[in-house]
Amino acid sequence: MNVLMVASECAPFVKTGGLADVVGALPGALARHGVDARVMLPCYPSLFPLLPKGVEVASFGDLPGGSGRLVMVEASSETAGLTLLLLDAPQLFDRAGKPYNGPDGQDWPDNHRRFGSLAQAAARICFDGLEGWKPDVLHAHDWQAALAPVYLKQTGRTVPKTVMTIHNIAFQGRYGPQVMPELGLRHDWFHADGLEFYGDLSFLKAGLVYADHVTTVSPNYAREILTPRFGMGLEGVLQARTETLTGILNGIDTTAWDPSNDPALPAPYDVKTLKAKSASRLALAGKLGLDTDHAGPLFCVISRLTEQKGLDALAAAIPHLVDQGGQLAVLGTGEPALEALFQQAAQDHPGRVGTFIGYDEGFSHLVQGGADAILIPSRFEPCGLTQLYGLRYGTLPVVARTGGLADTVIDANAAALAAKCANGFVFDEVTPEAISAALDRVFAAYADPKQWQAMMRAAMRQPVGWEEQAGAYVSLYESLLQ
Numbered sequence: 001m002n003v004l005m006v007a008s009e010c011a012p013f014v015k016t017g018g019l020a021d022v023v024g025a026l027p028g029a030l031a032r033h034g035v036d037a038r039v040m041l042p043c044y045p046s047l048f049p050l051l052p053k054g055v056e057v058a059s060f061g062d063l064p065g066g067s068g069r070l071v072m073v074e075a076s077s078e079t080a081g082l083t084l085l086l087l088d089a090p091q092l093f094d095r096a097g098k099p100y101n102g103p104d105g106q107d108w109p110d111n112h113r114r115f116g117s118l119a120q121a122a123a124r125i126c127f128d129g130l131e132g133w134k135p136d137v138l139h140a141h142d143w144q145a146a147l148a149p150v151y152l153k154q155t156g157r158t159v160p161k162t163v164m165t166i167h168n169i170a171f172q173g174r175y176g177p178q179v180m181p182e183l184g185l186r187h188d189w190f191h192a193d194g195l196e197f198y199g200d201l202s203f204l205k206a207g208l209v210y211a212d213h214v215t216t217v218s219p220n221y222a223r224e225i226l227t228p229r230f231g232m233g234l235e236g237v238l239q240a241r242t243e244t245l246t247g248i249l250n251g252i253d254t255t256a257w258d259p260s261n262d263p264a265l266p267a268p269y270d271v272k273t274l275k276a277k278s279a280s281r282l283a284l285a286g287k288l289g290l291d292t293d294h295a296g297p298l299f300c301v302i303s304r305l306t307e308q309k310g311l312d313a314l315a316a317a318i319p320h321l322v323d324q325g326g327q328l329a330v331l332g333t334g335e336p337a338l339e340a341l342f343q344q345a346a347q348d349h350p351g352r353v354g355t356f357i358g359y360d361e362g363f364s365h366l367v368q369g370g371a372d373a374i375l376i377p378s379r380f381e382p383c384g385l386t387q388l389y390g391l392r393y394g395t396l397p398v399v400a401r402t403g404g405l406a407d408t409v410i411d412a413n414a415a416a417l418a419a420k421c422a423n424g425f426v427f428d429e430v431t432p433e434a435i436s437a438a439l440d441r442v443f444a445a446y447a448d449p450k451q452w453q454a455m456m457r458a459a460m461r462q463p464v465g466w467e468e469q470a471g472a473y474v475s476l477y478e479s480l481l482q
């Protein structure tokens with residue numbers, strides 16, 4: 001079976017968040033099930049070095065954003081081989097800045113054309129194929145790829161089948177109706193049951209309406225987005241699709257994220273050598289200027305600093321965390337006000353709170369390796385990957401009961417502790433008080449090394465790889481093709 005993945009990010013080549021991890025790891029996992037999945041991506045500057053190694057397999061004269069060519073390249077990351085299909089259109093993608101915004105932090109004003117072009121190129125290659133390779137399924141990820149199923153539907157053909165995955169429903173790609181003609185979308189589909197969302201064109205809604213199947217990245221989030229609290233205005237669209245909406249939990253790349261073999265850690269450790277984790281703690285403390293002789297638990301945050309992640313509430317609980325004897329390592333970048341809060345916390349609590357504002361993949365491994373617990377107080381979380389990395393590294397997740405966090409973290413309540421399956425701490429409200437109460441439970445557990453280590457072992461033994469989840473995608477693809 002052939003699958004064309006269409007996305008705006010793919011680790012390790014271009015990443016702003018968890019979408020990239022999934023798109024980078026899922027094809028390799030699908031390959032082990034006999035699926036040939038290829039990833040179509042915009043050719044951003046970080047991908048230019050790959051171009052000379054590739055071959056041009058298609059060219060387009062009239063995408064919404066002008067001309068472009070498609071270059072196929074076998075790209076190998078440290079851990080896996082991937083076949084990438086790069087949409088090389090310099091007028092759209094050869095820009096300084098980030099995938100979605102310029103150096104000034106503002107969204108590129110032509111994002112509808114940039115990602116409309118990606119989607120249209122993807123739809124066009126489905127029929128002619130690429131040197132004998134034709135997709136049976138087109139799998140679009142998030143709003144940036146969401147018009148691909150629509151362009152396919154506009155042709156009236158029924159193959160390939162289309163899957164639309166929601167990684168984050170908060171980002172919808174919403175533009176005024178004036179962009180409709182330049183995107184080549186059917187005007188008679190611009191209505192409330194089609195492309196239109198409160199007078200605008202919504203890329204994500206369009207994908208949700210016209211894809212053959214919709215998935216999101218955890219079973220719990222698949223239920224949550226049917227409600228006004230989590231659906232971000234799209235709950236009605238999704239309620240109409242409950243028969244064709246599935247939650248498939250994300251996995252992680254357990255080769256790239258392996259504490260027994262991670263070049264970012266000063267010493268390897270595994271479930272039998274938990275004590276060796278202390279070398280990572282020392283290295284992390286040294287890097288962030290934290291006291292190295294501190295006895296209490298070292299918490300960490302690794303996150304985009306945005307409203308979604310509930311970190312304003314966490315920041316308000318930092319004095320309590322410090323008073324109770326904790327330390328905190330923060331790695332993040334995002335909203336300036338949140339960056340300032342954590343920088344201030346580091347100044348207020350020298351030796352106890354260390355903040356690194358920036359994006360650093362290698363350092364994120366050391367933070368996972370060195371911390372005792374990872375704090376994830378998200379207001380909503382479709383799946384969450386950092387708690388999965390935390391489990392794998394014996395860094396116990398302390399999470400809000402939402403989305404995929406609730407699906408993956410087993411709270412240290414009496415029953416779970418007795419059954420030796422507790423692997424973290426779960427709290428209900430994203431408030432400084434509830435976070436402080438959860439921290440108190442962490443401090444109590446940490447004071448009992450036997451119990452803490454039992455939890456670390458339970459965490460590290462939890463299967464978090466892609467094996468099972470990739471199988472779920474294969475079953476879904478097969479059911480669509482029947």
Ligand SMILES: Nc1ncnc2c1ncn2[C@@H]1O[C@H](COP(=O)(O)OP(=O)(O)O[C@H]2O[C@H](CO)[C@@H](O)[C@H](O)[C@H]2O)[C@@H](O)[C@H]1O
Nearest residue numbers: 017018019167303304332359360364381382383384385386
């Ligand atoms: N400053 C920094 N430096 C280095 N690495 C950093 C970093 N900040 C974040 N990261 C990394 O970025 C990724 C974030 O992934 P998440 O799944 O936790 O959230 P995100 O909201 O981006 O993803 C969305 O998509 C994913 C994938 O489906 C869903 O799991 C999630 O719930 C949804 O919100 C992780 O790999 C993390 O280590």
